[in-house]
Amino acid sequence: MTAALVGYETNDGVAWLTLRRPEVLNALDTELVAALADGAEAAAADPDVILVVVRGEGRAFCSGIDRTALAAGAIGEAFYRHWVRALNHLEDMPKVTAAVLHGYSIGGGLQLALACDLRIATEDAVLGLGATRHGIIPDGSVLRLARVVGLGRAKELTLLNDDLTAADARAMGLVNWVCPAGEQARALETLIAKVRGASPTANAHAKRLLHESFHRDPRAMLEDVLSAQRACMASWEAAEANRAWVEGREAVYHPRRPHKNP
Numbered sequence: 001m002t003a004a005l006v007g008y009e010t011n012d013g014v015a016w017l018t019l020r021r022p023e024v025l026n027a028l029d030t031e032l033v034a035a036l037a038d039g040a041e042a043a044a045a046d047p048d049v050i051l052v053v054v055r056g057e058g059r060a061f062c063s064g065i066d067r068t069a070l071a072a073g074a075i076g077e078a079f080y081r082h083w084v085r086a087l088n089h090l091e092d093m094p095k096v097t098a099a100v101l102h103g104y105s106i107g108g109g110l111q112l113a114l115a116c117d118l119r120i121a122t123e124d125a126v127l128g129l130g131a132t133r134h135g136i137i138p139d140g141s142v143l144r145l146a147r148v149v150g151l152g153r154a155k156e157l158t159l160l161n162d163d164l165t166a167a168d169a170r171a172m173g174l175v176n177w178v179c180p181a182g183e184q185a186r187a188l189e190t191l192i193a194k195v196r197g198a199s200p201t202a203n204a205h206a207k208r209l210l211h212e213s214f215h216r217d218p219r220a221m222l223e224d225v226l227s228a229q230r231a232c233m234a235s236w237e238a239a240e241a242n243r244a245w246v247e248g249r250e251a252v253y254h255p256r257r258p259h260k261n262p
Contacts, residue, residue, distance in 0.1 A: 006038075015039075026109070033083045037083075094200075103126070105125050107131060114140065119175040121179075197253070202232045
């Protein structure tokens with residue numbers, strides 16, 4: 001991982017992936033997306049991580065693909081393979097992933113956010129795609145966006161390339177929360193507390209099954225759902241939840257404190 005381009009740190013169950021090309025509003029080039037993919041892969045493999053937060057350093061979350069590099073022919077297959085690897089890890093890992101959007105969060109920046117499970121935007125965030133205006137497709141969102149906002153809205157955003165305010169994005173379900181500029185930390189504290197209040201095992205199974213529900217007949221998934229429920233019921237988290245209920249307290253899932261089932 002190239003630390004200068006993507007910061008990676010973990011603290012108390014949270015992995016922080018920070019885009020670090022602030023001089024170009026965290027524009028995406030091959031080195032940055034390779035580092036992002038490595039960071040996402042590391043977080044996915046870390047058993048102590050329950051939440052991954054993707055954010056940008058400086059005045060913007062991410063201004064999308066580096067247009068200077070694209071115009072110079074420096075964006076090729078290596079870029080797209082690292083890009084797909086990064087987005088797929090964020091989308092598929094059995095942990096909660098969240099993006100924090102501020103300032104310009106456009107093009108590949110919005111595509112990156114859509115690979116995450118949840119999105120926080122500051123009131124000053126500007127969201128949009130713009131890919132077809134530059135002669136390419138928004139490859140990171142074209143297979144994801146309609147599942148979040150519906151096909152009609154997805155076509156509007158993809159084909160017309162309009163920018164959105166954070167309030168507009170919230171109204172159509174493109175982001176989950178909007179907070180005042182500069183108050184991302186407080187919004188994240190609330191999110192982190194909610195993630196810590198849920199069973200990591202149950203969240204992992206629920207996330208996977210929600211994704212699969214778009215590709216399979218829900219009724220054909222019944223055995224998978226029951227298998228996941230058996231795994232949850234047999235987990236230490238379920239034992240902790242039952243013990244907490246009897247003791248009249250909130251269940252504690254983090255830090256991990258395995259118990260033997262009674």
